[in-house]
Structures are given as C-alpha cells and as structure tokens.
Amino acid sequence: MNTDDSLTERNEETCPRVPFDFSGQFLPPVLILVFIIGLVANGWGLKSLLHNWKKIHIINVFVLNLGLADILYLLTLPFLVVYYLKKNTWIFGDAFCKITRFCFNLNLYGSIGFLTCISVYRYLATVHPVRVMRRLTVTHSVAISVMVWLLVGVQSLPDMFYPKNKGKIPKCYHTTSTARIEDYLTYSLGWTLTGFFIPFLITLSCYGHVIVILCRKNSIQTDTKRRSLRLLFILILLFSVCYIPYHIFKNLTLWSRVLEKQKICRDWSNGAFIAHQISRGLVCLNSALNPLVYLHVNEEISAQLRQLIQRAHQIFYRLILSSSDSVRVAQTADDVYQESRF
Incomplete structure (x- = not known):
C-alpha cells in the first residue's frame, strides 16, 4: 500500500490545504484489516501450493510468486501502523523506511507483473493450446518469474535514492520531499508507463481475445468458460479498484505539488489530493484480493475451500440443532414442573 504523509509531505506554499489528516485516521484500520486477511489467505494458499509441489504447473509458479510478493509487503504493515498511530512519526530509522517503501513497490509492480504473466498464460492455453503450450515447461515459467523480479527491482531501485x-x-515519505519533486514526477510517469500501463494493455488484449474465442467456440466446456470469466472479473476488480485510481491520482498529486512549488494554485489540487489519499487505502487491498486468484487457477485449492465451507456449514447446522434441542428439553422440563404443582 502506498503510504504518503498526508499534509506534511506537501509544500509550504500559500495554496489552500486540506484541513484534516486523512492518513492518521483512515489508514491504520485498513492496514490492520489487510494484514490479518492477507496473511491468513496468502499463507493458506502458499501452504496448499507447496503441499502439492510435485504436481506444480506452469501457472502455479506465477501464483506462488504472486503470494510471495504479498507476504513480503504484509510483513512491513505493522511498522506502518505504528507510524500512522504515532501521527506520522517514523521511529525505525531512515534505512528501514526505504526498505519498507521498496517492499511496497516490489509488491505492487510484482503483483501487476505476475497477473500479466497469468493472463498471457491463459491466452496461450486458450488460443494456442497445441502449437505453443506443449513447448512451455515449468523451467520456462521459473525463468520468466526471475525476469519479472529483476525488472521490478530495477524499476523500484531509483526510488530508494530520493x-x-x-x-x-x-x-x-512514499515519494520524496519537495526539493526534488520535479525529478520524481518524471520518474513516476516513466514508472507508471512501464510498470503499470503496458502490462495493463497486455492483460486487456489477452483477455479480450480469450473472451472472443470462448464465445465463438461451442466445443469449449461451460465450466472452462465460467472459470475464465471469473478470473477476468477478478483481474478487472484488481485493476479498477487497486491499481488504476492509485496511479492516476498519485501522478496528479505530484503534478499539483510541482505547480505549488512554482506558486501556481489549481482548483482541482485539493480534490486530487483527497482522491489520492483514498486510492492509497485502496491499493493496499491488492494483498488481500490477490488470493482470489488462487481459487481460479488451482482446482485443488478450490476443492479444499469448498470442503472447508461445507464443514463450517455442517458445524453451524449442528450447533443450531443442538441449541433447538436444548431449548425444547428445557421447555418440556418446565411444563412437567408446572403440571406437578397442580
């Protein structure tokens, strides 16, 4: 999740400011919720994948790396919660601050990268199942995953020098101080293009073609079509809720800070700033929503989840029955007692 420092990161300009501290009130409960849900969901998903390691498939390698990226970021959330509860005061040192921000960037752009890999794999498996898929191996997926990590690391590394x-x-700060805000805006725009916009276009192209193929071919099973549409819905949810608003309003806010440094005030500045604070709360949700991908790329995990839901339903049903029986027994005993008095 991006953790900008609300009002303190903005320039000491004469432009009107937003008269409240959003990050200190909104972000701590969001981070705590994401930490609990994300750690449990990703931990369970990774455990299931590693438990069936001998049956590992190409797409599971990408899902495994997606989960590792989430865990890497989730482990930094307790420190960020302390930071915001202490009213934006960082007590863990400048080096660990940069490491924390670096982990966030690895999670964000690593997640986008591996979701793109999953989309390309689904595209190849649907459109070119014979010509291409037989040539791909787990070794290829491991090599691609290493390349994604290296690319994301190279993109994120310059951020640590601001x-x-x-x-x-x-x-x-999640970006930088006002002194170097112009350079950071240029860097952020290039980062957005290579780390988000291009992968987003690839994902849209792949799934757009997949949907066309699924609709045209009657030979494809209904279950396969349903699973592909569900995964497409999850990807649309992740991009529309977590990624798109964050990148739009992050760069708008950086641009407004550049203008404010030049003593230029815009009417939309505070609106973009508030929207950016909200998008910072939304972007961290990707670590809690990414586990949904596990359910639609791994049949065994889906089966395990269905079994857990069935067991929970059975336990709940038994508790209701036992409670009803207890109430019925108590009423019967009370009736017997009342009759014995007459």
Whole structure:
C-alpha cells in the first residue's frame, strides 16, 4: 500500500490545504484489516501450493510468486501502523523506511507483473493450446518469474535514492520531499508507463481475445468458460479498484505539488489530493484480493475451500440443532414442573 504523509509531505506554499489528516485516521484500520486477511489467505494458499509441489504447473509458479510478493509487503504493515498511530512519526530509522517503501513497490509492480504473466498464460492455453503450450515447461515459467523480479527491482531501485525524510520530526515519505519533486514526477510517469500501463494493455488484449474465442467456440466446456470469466472479473476488480485510481491520482498529486512549488494554485489540487489519499487505502487491498486468484487457477485449492465451507456449514447446522434441542428439553422440563404443582 502506498503510504504518503498526508499534509506534511506537501509544500509550504500559500495554496489552500486540506484541513484534516486523512492518513492518521483512515489508514491504520485498513492496514490492520489487510494484514490479518492477507496473511491468513496468502499463507493458506502458499501452504496448499507447496503441499502439492510435485504436481506444480506452469501457472502455479506465477501464483506462488504472486503470494510471495504479498507476504513480503504484509510483513512491513505493522511498522506502518505504528507510524500512522504515532501521527506520522517514523521511529525505525531512515534505512528501514526505504526498505519498507521498496517492499511496497516490489509488491505492487510484482503483483501487476505476475497477473500479466497469468493472463498471457491463459491466452496461450486458450488460443494456442497445441502449437505453443506443449513447448512451455515449468523451467520456462521459473525463468520468466526471475525476469519479472529483476525488472521490478530495477524499476523500484531509483526510488530508494530520493530523500524520504524532511524536517526535525522523522518521516517516511512514499515519494520524496519537495526539493526534488520535479525529478520524481518524471520518474513516476516513466514508472507508471512501464510498470503499470503496458502490462495493463497486455492483460486487456489477452483477455479480450480469450473472451472472443470462448464465445465463438461451442466445443469449449461451460465450466472452462465460467472459470475464465471469473478470473477476468477478478483481474478487472484488481485493476479498477487497486491499481488504476492509485496511479492516476498519485501522478496528479505530484503534478499539483510541482505547480505549488512554482506558486501556481489549481482548483482541482485539493480534490486530487483527497482522491489520492483514498486510492492509497485502496491499493493496499491488492494483498488481500490477490488470493482470489488462487481459487481460479488451482482446482485443488478450490476443492479444499469448498470442503472447508461445507464443514463450517455442517458445524453451524449442528450447533443450531443442538441449541433447538436444548431449548425444547428445557421447555418440556418446565411444563412437567408446572403440571406437578397442580
């Protein structure tokens, strides 16, 4: 999740500011919720994949790396919760601040990268099942995963060389201080293009073609069509809720800070700033929503989940029955007692 420092990161300009601290009130409960749900869901999914490691498939390698990217970020959330509860005061040192921000970027753009790999795999498996899929092996998927990590690392590394602190009170900015805001805006725009926009176009193209093929071919099983449509829905949800608003309003806010540094005030500046704060709360949800991908690329995990739901339903049903029986027995005993008095 991106954790900008609300009002303190903005320039000391004469432009009107938003008169409240959004991050300190909204982000801690969101981070705590994401930490609990994300850790449980990703931990369970990774455990299921590793338990069936001998049956590992090409697509499971991408899902495994997706889960590792989530775990990497989730482990930094307790430190960010402390940061916001202490009113944007960072007590863990500048080096760990940069490591925390680096882990966020690895999670965000690693998730986008591996979701793109899953989309391309689904496309190849549907459109070119014989000509291409027989040539792909698990070794290829491992090599592609290493390339994704390297690419994301190279894209994220320059961020660590920008100042993350300013003033007497220790901070942990997710972008940088006002002094280098122009350079950071240029870097952010290039990062958005290569790390988000291009993978997003690839994902849209792959699934757009897949949907056309599924609708045209009557030979494809209904279950296969349903699973593909569900995965498409999950990807649309992730991009529309988590990724698109974040990148739009992050860059708009950076641009407004550049204008404010030049003493230029815009009417839309505060609106973009507030929207960016909300998008920062939404983008961290990807670590809690990514486990939904497990359910639609691995049949065994889906079967395990159905079994858990059935067991929970049976236990709940038995508890209701036992409670009803207890009430019935109590009423019968009370009736007997009342009759014995007359």
